[in-house]
Amino acid sequence: MKEKLPDDIVREEIVQAAAQVFENYGYIKSSMQDISDACGKSRSSLYYYFKNIDDVFDAFADKRLNEIFDGCRTQVHPEASLQENLVNFQLYKLNHIKTLIRRYHLAFKDLRQDLNRLFIKIRLLLNEEIAFLAQVIRWAIQKKEIKALSDEDTIFLAETIVTGLRGFEQEIFLFNRFPDFEDKLSWMVSIFYKGLK
Numbered sequence: 001m002k003e004k005l006p007d008d009i010v011r012e013e014i015v016q017a018a019a020q021v022f023e024n025y026g027y028i029k030s031s032m033q034d035i036s037d038a039c040g041k042s043r044s045s046l047y048y049y050f051k052n053i054d055d056v057f058d059a060f061a062d063k064r065l066n067e068i069f070d071g072c073r074t075q076v077h078p079e080a081s082l083q084e085n086l087v088n089f090q091l092y093k094l095n096h097i098k099t100l101i102r103r104y105h106l107a108f109k110d111l112r113q114d115l116n117r118l119f120i121k122i123r124l125l126l127n128e129e130i131a132f133l134a135q136v137i138r139w140a141i142q143k144k145e146i147k148a149l150s151d152e153d154t155i156f157l158a159e160t161i162v163t164g165l166r167g168f169e170q171e172i173f174l175f176n177r178f179p180d181f182e183d184k185l186s187w188m189v190s191i192f193y194k195g196l197k
Contacts, residue, residue: 011049014039015063018056019104026106027057028113057107061121068096069125073132082140083193087186089136090165094172094181101173112174126162134158146196161192 017039021030032053036043050056075088101108111118137154140146149157168188171177178184 007049010041010045011059014041014046014049014056015059018060019064022057022060022107023104024106027110029106029110030057032056062124064100065121065124068093068100069128071096076132076136078139081193082136082145082196083189085136085139086133086161086189086192089133090185090189091182094169094185097169097173118174126166129162130155130158133161140196146193157196164188164192 014035018030018035021034021038025034030053032043032046032050035053035056036046039046046056050059072089072093075092076085080088111121134154134157137146137149137157141148141154165185165188168178168181168185172181
């Protein structure tokens, strides 16, 4: 594991303090002074690492979303079926995003008023997710679980699955639809899966 530099440690301390501030006040009502007070560092120190509150919030959101995505990866295994991998990956993601939204409900409420910023955050890990799911699809092809696809079609399929599931996520989290999303998710994935056999 790579050793963290002192600047990285300070950045992490600031982001950790900011997480508590965003949990308590939301995004719009939080200030650099609030974060300075929470982490015990001067405002000038904060501005050395971050341009403004938006920059801090982006670092906070990136950290939380990367943690969720890292957890999603642990739910996927080369020996599992494509259907199992897709369901496990997405269930982990949905449940952890749901927990994140509950914890930071004030910040999420603020983001709903700024849909452009919210959609930028939603798209944050899109390319990484597509690349990862393309690998999961390749495992299924290697096991002859699904028919062979060209690399271009594999990427297209991964993009289609991610895009479809992102739309499903947005309906759940933005519009509070599909309270029984686990059953709906399994059904959606089985439709994808049957079409590939």
